[in-house]
Amino acid sequence: MxxxxxxxxxxxxxxxxxxxxxxxxxxxxxxxxxxxxxxxxxxxxxxxxxxxxxxxxxxxxxxxxxxxxxxxxxxxxxxxxxxxxxxxxxxxxxxxxxxxxxxxxxxxxxxxxLPPKKEIKVDWYMSPEDLDQYEKIYSSCVKLTDGTITFNELSTKLSTKFFNISKTDLNKVWSLINPQNLPSVDRDPTFYFIHCLRQRNDLNAEIPASLPNSLAEICNKKQVNYNLELSQPSAKKKDPVRGVDNVHDNVVDSNADNISNNAFTDDNSIKQKYATLTDEQVVNVREQLEGLMQYKKNEETQGGSNRSKNVNINSIIDDLDNMEQQVELLESYLSNKRHELQSLQAEIS
Missing domain, CATH: 1.10.238.10 (EF-hand)
Structure with a gap:
């Protein structure tokens, strides 16, 4: 030197x-x-x-x-x-x-x-005061269109509040609360991210290697993505939103094969695809499909927005028709299941 x-x-x-x-x-x-x-x-x-x-x-x-x-x-x-x-x-x-x-x-x-230093563990309980503070930080962050927050946005925001945390700490805690390695996280993982780093900053708490089971379930939950800019490969065209199949796969089987565009018009293929669904799962899928339909309709009506200028209107109409057909088939399937259940109950009685 x-x-x-x-x-x-x-x-x-x-x-x-x-x-x-x-x-x-x-x-x-x-x-x-x-x-x-x-x-x-x-x-x-x-x-x-x-x-x-x-x-x-x-x-x-x-x-x-x-x-x-x-x-x-x-x-x-x-x-x-x-x-x-x-x-x-x-x-x-x-x-x-x-x-x-x-x-x-x-x-x-x-x-x-000073007595010998003891290892301080992260306390995952968040008091009402903690939640109020984290809510303010969460609200001040710039969010993506789906309401999630990126690592860069969070790390920049927290670096101005917690001066005793390093980039290594930020990366470790991000991996901890984001086990799926998603590009962004929603509200609950964001709160745990802030909570863990706050204790690291204030108490020099050790960053744990894994989350408690109850928190792991929350941070591992899968999100339905409504981002119009994402595309999905298909036999005829690229869908400007994540396909209906992805919603189904998240609910039923993440390893199932994607349904091609031809399957949207094939009643037998669709019925076979949903043959293993329970009544509750059918309702969940239907609600998600209807949410997608409403989202697409809203995008279609916002003709003056910048986003609508980049979206193919014909593609939106086709997607709406496809999703309406899906909803109708699911409702029909659910109705048949209910009739079967009533028949079984009648035979039992």
């Missing part, structure tokens, strides 16, 4: 003066843009701030600011691979030597009295 040069000090003074210090000091908010522009992990930046703030007043005078800037530039330029645990003697200003010695002595006394 090369020692300080005079030109460096002049450069740091220009930056320091540009921050408009008050009584020759700048606070954390004033320095924050410089910290974020460095692209260093928040855990690294927090350690640099701690080392630079020798008098521990949460402000930096010019001498402390020079320490902060030098450590940041050394990390960015890879002159050092990690932030040192203690400041090298050549980087300590003469006016701060006494404070450094007092800090070391105080830390030695405090560490001697």
């Amino acid at each position: 090369p020692k300080l040069e005079q030109f460096e000090i002049k450069k740091y003074w220009q930056i320091f003066s540009g921050l408009k210090p008050i009584e020759n000091k700048v606070n954390h908010d004033q320095v924050l843009p410089i910290l974020y522009n460095s692209k260093l992990d928040s855990s690294v930046l927090n350690k640099i701030w701690f080392l630079a703030d020798i008098d521990e007043d949460d402000n930096l005078d010019f001498e402390e600011f020079v320490i902060c800037m030098r450590l940041i530039f050394d990390m960015v330029n890879k002159n050092i691979s990690s932030v040192p645990d203690e400041l090298p003697d050549w980087l300590v200003p003469g006016s701060k030597v006494k404070l450094i010695k007092e800090r070391k002595k105080r830390e030695q006394i405090e560490n001697a009295d």
Whole structure:
């Protein structure tokens, strides 16, 4: 690590003066843009701030600011691979030597009295106060058209609130609450994501390797995607929405083969496809199909929107006809099942 040069000090003074210090000091908010522009992990930046703030007043005078800037530039330029645990003697200003010695002595006394560290586990219970706080964060995030939030949006938002979490922490917790590796998550996984990282930030809690079973079921639930921009390959054309088959597969069998466009007009094929459905599953599929139909109708009526300009009207009409036929067949199938049930009940009685 090369020692300080005079030109460096002049450069740091220009930056320091540009921050408009008050009584020759700048606070954390004033320095924050410089910290974020460095692209260093928040855990690294927090350690640099701690080392630079020798008098521990949460402000930096010019001498402390020079320490902060030098450590940041050394990390960015890879002159050092990690932030040192203690400041090298050549980087300590003469006016701060006494404070450094007092800090070391105080830390030695405090560490001697501390009991052995215990591993802190994440408590997954969320109080009403927690939920209110997480709801505010969730509401402030930019969401996709289906109401879900991406990793980049969440990590950017939380990095400004939790300064003791690293990129590694963010990635670990994202994988934890998003086991299906989806590009975005909805409300419940978002809350668990924030809740876990908050305890990591505040309590240094260990990130667990897996979720409790009850939470795993919530985070593993599959979502029906209504995004018009997604396409599905078919024998004749590409459907601008996820096909009806995908809805069925999510409810009944994720490994079932996709139904081709020809199957939409083949009553026998459709009946065979849904032969194993229970009454409750038929109702669920029908509700989802009707939801898709309503969504498509809404898109069709919004002729002035930007999205409708990119959608083929004929394709929408075809899709609506196909889904209406699906609903009719499902209703017919459900009616037959009910008649069979009534017959069986009559024979039993």
